[in-house]
Amino acid sequence: MEYRASKGLPKVALSQSLTLVAQLHSRDLSENRPDQGKCNGHSWSNEGEWTACCYTSDHARASCMWDKPKELTSYKFPGYEISCVGGAPLSPSIALDTWKKSKHHNAVIVNKDIWDAPWRAIGIGMYKGYATVWFGHEADTN
Numbered sequence: 092m093e094y095r096a097s098k099g100l101p102k103v104a105l106s107q108s109l110t111l112v113a114q115l116h117s118r119d120l121s122e123n124r125p126d127q128g129k130c131n132g133h134s135w136s137n138e139g140e141w142t143a144c145c146y147t148s149d150h151a152r153a154s155c156m157w158d159k160p161k162e163l164t165s166y167k168f169p170g171y172e173i174s175c176v177g178g179a180p181l182s183p184s185i186a187l188d189t190w191k192k193s194k195h196h197n198a199v200i201v202n203k204d205i206w207d208a209p210w211r212a213i214g215i216g217m218y219k220g221y222a223t224v225w226f227g228h229e230a231d232t233n
Contacts (some may be wrong), residue, residue, distance in 0.1 A: 092213075094187060096177065098201050101209070106231035108166035109214025112159050113225045115139065120174070132174035134225075135159070167210070167231040173199050175222045183215075186222035199226065201212035 092103065099199065120126055124134035125145070133146035133156045141163055144155035160170035173196045174184045190196035198204045212227035 092200075094191065095201060100201060101203040103210045104228070104230060105211040106133065106166065106197075106212035106214045106227060107146070107202055108160055108164035108231050109170060109212050109225040109227055110216065111214065112163055112166075112170060113214040113216030113217070113223045115141070115174075115216070115224075116174070117216035117221040117223045120176070121219040121224070126176070129214045132176065132221075133172055160225065164230075165233060166227065166231055169207075170214075170225045170227050171199065172225050174224075176220060177222070178220050181217065181220050181222055183217065183222070185202070185218050186217070190224075202222075 103205060108228050119136050119139055123138045125134040125136040126132045129147050130145035131148060133143055135144050139144035144152050146152050146155055156172055158167040159164040173190055175184055175189050179195060199206045204208060210226045211230040214225040216223050
């Protein structure tokens, strides 16, 4: 990721497992809209082979997000997500610009504040106006 490199940060290995989670979640967000009402973009619908959940702004159900890679793939470690909705067409560069302008999302990308442990795996998904990126502290052995 060029943006991380511009900050002097190392590359993060692309993870097949986290990419699958990102792709599934972007599609779920677009097609089933679990991010409505009090539920935000880390929520999952009941329309797939996963555990549905409503992720709220108080982070009371954070394990819903953190556990998705373990639930859906052979990646046995927590995952951490940033998501973006931006009406079609949403490009990777528009999503990245949106995250860079958000203090909290940018901190995840560049390992700042509570996110200062290095990322060893990344997965990316985009689908019809939604973009998600999943990060992991452990390498993906797949």
